[in-house]
Amino acid sequence: MLKFDRRLISHLDWLLLLLTLMLLGIGVMAVYSATYQSGHRLSPWATRQLSWAALGLIGMFAAFAIDYRRLENWAYVLYGLSLVLLVLVPVLGSSGGGARRWIGLGFFSVQPSELAKVTLLLVLARDFHRYAPPQGYSLRELIYPAILVAIPAGLVLAEPNLGTAMVLGLLFVSLVFAAGVRLRSFTLAALAGGGVLPLLWHHMKPYQKQRVLSFLNPDSDPLGAGYHMIQSKITVGSGMLWGKGFLQGTQNRLDFLPEKHTDFVFAVVAEEWGFIGTLVLLALYCALLMRLLVIAGKARDRFSALVAVGVAIIVFWQLLINIGMNLGMLPVVGVPLPLLSYGGSSLLTVLIALGLALNVSTRRLLF
Amino acid sequence: MLESHSTLRPRESPPSFAPRLGVIALLILLTFAILVSRLWRLQVQEGENLRSLSENNRLRLKRTPPLRGVVYDRQGRVLVDNRPSFNVVLVPEDAPDVRATLHALSDYVPDTTVVRGETLPHNPRRPSYEGVVLAKDVAWSTLVAVEAHQVDIPGVDVEVSTKRQYPPAGLAAHLLGYVGEVNSREMSLFPGYRLGDLIGKFGIEKKWEAELRGQGGGQQIEVDATGKRLRVLGEVEARAGKSLLLTLDRDLQQKAEAALEGREGAIVVLDVHTGDVLAMASRPVFDPNVFARGIKLDEWHSLLADPLHPLSNRAIQGQYPPGSTFKVLMAAAALEKGVITPATRFSCSGGLPFGNHVFHCWKKGGHGSLDLQQAIAQSCDVYFYQVGQRLGINSIAEYARRFGLGQPLGIALDHEAGGVIPDPAWKKEVLNTPWFAGETLSVVIGQGYVTVTPLQMAVVAATIANGGTVYRPRVVRQVTDDESGTVKEYEPEVINKVGLKPETVQLVQAGMRDVVNSPTGTGKKAQLPDILVAGKTGTSQVIAGTRGKGKTLPRQYRDHAWFIAFAPADNPEVAVACLLEHAGEGGGAAAAPVVRQVLADYFALTRGEKPEHAQVRPKVDITS
Incomplete structure (x- = not known):
């Protein structure tokens, strides 16, 4: 069994934990409201979200309790396990909306693509820690880590799950930047990335292409994705300054919003709590991200610093893609809003990631 | 270097790390500023407008x-x-x-x-x-x-x-x-x-x-x-x-269904040179309009519970022993394998002892001595027992498969059955028992484990008629997109060439012609006055030992009646297979007259009207 050091409590990063719990609470409330039906006390979604949150907090504690140096040693094992799960998805997986993403585990099912975010972060941080040239990475030195990313990203893209594959790619690029890279390599990599885009487009499913097209020109598909985008904007805007009040969102009630408890949960919050509410929500997220960067700055070693930055990166990109979509600034891509969107795997993953940050933050004073 | 992995780590922070964190923080703050300004625009500046859109409801x-x-x-x-x-x-x-x-x-x-x-x-x-x-x-x-x-x-x-x-x-x-x-x-x-x-x-x-x-x-x-x-x-x-x-002809379809009326069974009419399905009838039938208006639960249940299974398309889903219709295949196989010649004669005394069992001919007194053409015409079982012994089960199965039996033909419809062509490997796998030599004798006359669909038998008749080409039965000829004006044509598709010598084809065709036209033939009831018809009768037993018991048996034990045909015999253009389920009579008595009617209708329709019947292009006219 693990020996539990009492100092872990006294050095605990209470601020990070508090911010996490507050956002989690807002999330359960938003899911509750999004799926609320008059006459029913608790919607099954809200109840399930609560139990997922409980499970996630256990996961967070586990990620916190195991010494991160041990996690660094296990990084490849965990990474390998998540690859095995990803490979199993097409075999054992169950599908939803035209894509196979879930693996059933008896009473619940998980999306291995979500867990892959954390395991990928661990191996990348480990590699960037083990090898750190003072003048930054050259392009050649990035080939190996790029392969580490390409394998899970390719598997996820094949599911198909464009959103998560994109997050994996963005995590890599951002982490490379944080770890230090020669300017020349960065520019070249950016150019190469630009070259990949047409390829990516070629491999996208028709519904994915349609989403991108309808973002670029909402009138091209006023019935499908364009409709979602217009409705989402109306929902957000109709909240005005003070919002319509908890459970009072009419857009939400009338089912104008698709996927309102998952991808469009932000719009539900915006409608019911208005500009003031979204401002508070964004402030909480901002504080969380800044706290993660501070943790990275104070971290004892490069591995833990990179883990903390990586967690911030994952949360940031998902938040940007999701909220951008809710505000009609980015195409409709299914990326959940960290800590708020309904969905067990995403919640579990974010909480485990934050558990790692807590781990890093707390242990820096212990040795 | 860095590979030195000690438990105590130095506090390593490459000098460039902190400034990059600063850059990241700045980028994040900038992004948040953009998000907040967008929210300001949507919720405060355009809020009124969007609120009224949401309230007046707006978008539908x-x-x-x-x-x-x-x-x-x-x-x-x-x-x-x-x-x-x-x-x-x-x-x-x-x-x-x-x-x-x-x-x-x-x-x-x-x-x-x-x-x-x-x-x-x-x-x-x-x-x-x-x-x-x-x-x-x-x-x-x-x-x-x-x-x-x-x-x-x-x-x-x-x-x-x-x-x-x-x-x-x-x-x-x-x-x-x-x-x-x-x-x-x-x-x-x-x-x-x-x-x-x-x-x-x-x-x-x-x-x-x-x-x-x-x-x-x-x-x-x-x-x-x-x-x-x-x-x-x-x-x-x-x-x-x-x-x-x-590829269906509405009039011929109507005629084929009329010929089946009041019975259970199926008729398939094929163009022998293309595999076009000219008619495909199955009885009993249901009314699809009931489904179109939304079927009620009790109607659905009564359709499902009907013991005669009206929803099943017997032409492609029904699997029956082919009985003596199988003999045309066996004759072709035996000639191709060289185990007999057209002149080979066997004597039939009404039965053939085999092991400790006598395999009977359908004709109690026996047929006497006959050659192959006569054996086909009179459907002599004993002759074909001899043929079966010489061919062996593996050659029998090989030729049956070449003719398209034993697997679905791949017609563009769901639920097509493949039937069974048994051989020792099949029996080992499915029943886990060895093959008995006596079973070969059942197979050669189309009994035992052999099953086929009426569509498959129509294809067999068409293949004999066209000299050995197995066409995939085609139901859709053309797909027209009226919006864009594009037309997609489906060409006839050859599944397999059996590889038959012209003499083989000639002899089997002659035997089938005699079935209908010789005084001793078993299918005389299929004769037409002006057109030479070739065919083959078949009577398949449902349970052993009931041969000839006819209509005295309970329905489910009565024999199935088969007739397959092509016409005109000297220049074939159309092939027909007819199966009457539990007819209680032989193929010659029950099924041959039905096929005669269908062929008569076919020639009345094609010869009576425009000769270029099959070439007419449709006038597409959609009222929207």
Whole structure:
């Protein structure tokens, strides 16, 4: 069994934990409201979200309790396990909306693509820690880590799950930047990335292409994705300054919003709590991200610093893609809003990631 | 270097790390500023406007289902079409008092789905602007009544939709199939379907769903609080489905079904040079129009519970022992393998002892000495027992498979059965017992484990007729996209060339001609006065030892009657297979007259009218 050091409590990063719990609470409330039906006390979604949150907090504690140096040693094992799960998805997986993403585990099912975010972060941080040239990475030195990313990203893209594959790619690029890279390599990599885009487009499913097209020109598909985008904007805007009040969102009630408890949960919050509410929500997220960067700055070693930055990166990109979509600034891509969107795997993953940050933050004073 | 891995780590922070963290923090703050400014614009600057859009409700999505493709016969005559259908709907949002409206409505619409005095079933997932269907496919008089009393029943509206219209009396019902509302399993399998959409459930409607369906359209409209349309914000026009031109001939199909009337069984008529399915009938039948208007649960259950299985397409789903029709294959195989020659004679005394068992001929007294042509004409079992012994089970199975038996032919319809061509490997795998030599004797006369579908036997007849080419039976000749004007043609497709010598073909054809035309032939009832017909009878036993018991047996034990044929015998163009399930009579007595009728009708239709019958292109005309 693990020996539990009492100092872990006294050095605990209470601020990070508090911010996490507050956002989690807002999330359960938003899911509750999004799926609320008059006459029913608790919607099954809200109840399930609560139990997922409980499970996630256990996961967070586990990620916190195991010494991160041990996690660094296990990084490849965990990474390998998540690859095995990803490979199993097409075999054992169950599908939803035209894509196979879930693996059933008896009473619940998980999306291995979500867990892959954390395991990928661990191996990348480990590699960037083990090898750190003072003048930054050259392009050649990035080939190996790029392969580490390409394998899970390719598997996820094949599911198909464009959103998560994109997050994996963005995590890599951002982490490379944080770890230090020669300017020349960065520019070249950016150019190469630009070259990949047409390829990516070629491999996208028709519904994915349609989403991108309808973002670029909402009138091209006023019935499908364009409709979602217009409705989402109306929902957000109709909240005005003070919002319509908890459970009072009419857009939400009338089912104008698709996927309102998952991808469009932000719009539900915006409608019911208005500009003031979204401002508070964004402030909480901002504080969380800044706290993660501070943790990275104070971290004892490069591995833990990179883990903390990586967690911030994952949360940031998902938040940007999701909220951008809710505000009609980015195409409709299914990326959940960290800590708020309904969905067990995403919640579990974010909480485990934050558990790692807590781990890093707390242990820096212990040795 | 860095590989030195100690438990105590130095506090390493490459000098450039902190500034990059600063850059990241700055980028994040910048992004948040953009998000906040966007929120400010949407919620504060445009808030008023968007709020009123959300309140006046605003944007509605009105879907227009696509017009399903029309199905034509080979001459361009309509088989399946669409007809307008009127539904009475209630838009709850537009009704000030739903209860009162419903109450008033029951005076005009006799049977709505909502009983008088009740209110609408609660469905939280349905937006209140969306109409609830109260009565489907109402009569004209009801429609007029509702339109005339619009003021008394606010919120009630009439919705026009289309319903599938199938030919009357279940014509080609098994082939055409039917549509129904999509179920949850189909929705998870095929994305893009919504609750209430129609989807092909059976037959051509199912197999050609992707072509027939078309693409739904819709309008995004802005309406005011009373539901009045203010303006159309966006529109996507529905695209009608593609139309199909079948190989089927409507008239011949009608005749074939008439010939089967009152019996259970199937008839397949093929063009021997293309594999075109000219007619495919199966009895008993159902009425697909019942499905088109929405089948009631008790109707569905009684269809399912019917012991005669009217939903099953016997022509492709029914698997029966081929009986003596199998002998034409065996004759061809024996000649090709060289185990006999056309001159080889065997003597039939009414039975052949084999092991400690006597294998009987259907003719008690025996046929005496005959050659192969006579053995086919008189369907002598003993002759073919000898042939079977010389061929051996593996050669028998090899040739049967070359003719397309033992596996589905790949007709473009669902649920096609493949039948069984047994051999030692098959028996080992399925029954886990070794092959007994005596079983070969059952197989050679089309009994034992052998089963085939009527379609497969029609293909066998066509293959003998055309000299050895196995065509994939074709039901759809052409797919036409009327919106874009493109036409896709389906060419005849050769599955296999059996590889028959001309002498083999000639002799088997001669034997089959004698079946119908020789005084001793078993299929004389198929004779036509002006056209030379070639055929083969078959009587397949359902249980052992009932040969000749006829109609005294309970139905399920009675023999099946077979007749396969092609004509004209000297220049074949058409092949027919007919199976009568549990006919209780032999193929010559029961099935041959049916085939005679179908062939007579075929020649009356083709010879009587235009000679270029098969070349006529359809006139496509869709009224939308």
